Amino acid sequence: MNEERKAILAQARPATQAIRGGQTRSHEQEHAEALYMTSSYVFDSAEQASDTFAGDCEGNVYSRYTNPTVRTFEERLALLEGGEACVATSSGMAAILSICMAFLKSGDHLVSSRSIFGATTVVFDKYLMRFGVQISYVDPKDLSAWEAAIKPETRLLFLETPSNPLSEVTDLRALSAIAQQQQALLVVDNCFCSPALQQPLALGADLVMHSATKFIDGQGRALGGAVIGRRELTDEVLGFLRSTGPTMSPFNAWIFLKGLETLSIRMKAHCENAQALAEWLEQQPLVERVHYLGLPSHPQHELAKQQQSGFGGVLSFVVKGGQKAAWSVIDATRIVSITANLGDTKTTITHPFTTTHGRVAEATKLAAGIVPGLIRVSVGLEDVRDLQDDLARGLAKLPAD
Ligand SMILES: *Cc1c(COP(=O)(O)O)cnc(C)c1O
Secondary structure: OHHHHHHHHHHHHHHHHHOOOOOOOOOOOOOOOOOOOOOOOOOOOOHHHHHHOOOOOOOOOEEEOOOOOHHHHHHHHHHHOOOEEEEEEHHHHHHHHHHHHHOOOOOOEEEEEEOOOOOHHHHHHHHHHHHEEEEEEEEEOOHHHHHHHOEEEOEEEEOOOOOOOOOOOOOOHHHHHHHHOOEEEEEEEOOOOOOOOOOHHHHHOOOEEEEOOOOOOOOOOOOEEEEEEHHHHHHHHHHHHHHHHOOOHHHHHHHHHHHHHOOHHHHHHHHHHHHHHHHHHHHHOOOOEEEOOOOOOOOHHHHHHHHHHOOOEEEEEEEHHHHHHHHHHOOHHHHHHHOOOOOOOEEEEEEEOOOOOOOOOHHHHHHHOOOOOOOEEEEOOHHHHHHHHHHHHHHHOOOOO
């Protein structure tokens, strides 16, 4: 991409960057980004092949290393997160594993929020522990707990903010100061906000990671992930990826480029629908509690307002009557999908206690606020009045208390 255009895009607003960012045109002058569905690349001569393999001249060798469609996605996402560089991965979990493999070794210590994606906990507890990495879990809201958990061997702090399913927020500026004191890397899973609502690097994070499967695709079609940050750090992740293979497929990168083009406008609409649904739920007599950052009743409403530019598309609420009541509200829906996926134009509904957190010990769940009556909704882009009607079907059938 020519340098003038690059400089202009670096200064452009996010909605523009999401549509125009990255090298988007080959010599064929195509308007939509080209899909380079190729595993390898050819050379004009043995000498050129030799130079390219040696890294003495620029060029593609093999799609486990580089692919032009994937590179455009990486450039665009780096721009949106305000990071120097981005590496794309085959899924969000591949992004997490690659970060761990790049920066942790036997004897190191990791401090993680206790409110993280279930498979992330498995990576930490089942696999990292096997290689001699120690892990401590803390309440993500409690800065003194983070501070107390840090040891001389602590190398990495990991969290999601806002968290799933209760939308707990961690003060990233304050936590980054704590991480810096220990010279530990602060890694933020920015899946719930996407770069359209929150840019953790600007708040002091060292690395941001994504499951592109969620809001970045936005339409539930493909799996992917990414790691964004200073090039010296992403290069370490890239080294692991290139040698081991969990890189992004060009086809998926092409899907995500289309997803990014509508990210700004979709996130605005997700936030609006979630806000309206949360306010409506708060009025329902059989709803005990609503967890949504856009409600002034959320204990971290003010903090979310400071570090996010919107409150996001995911909410949860507790119905009176426990698991039986929660299941009957879910089963009465006719429009929303009963699935644990999120970040989709289609609204999804799930019962965390028995699905995403089904294998977590009951006492741990209850202590964290994941109660049997809790329902999580990833609010999509349907007309919110139809979503209200869909939830009202089940709520109307619950016995009044
Ligand atoms: C889905 C998800 C992941 C894992 O991403 P995959 O693309 O499914 O591998 C990680 N973190 C969060 C917060 C997620 O929601």
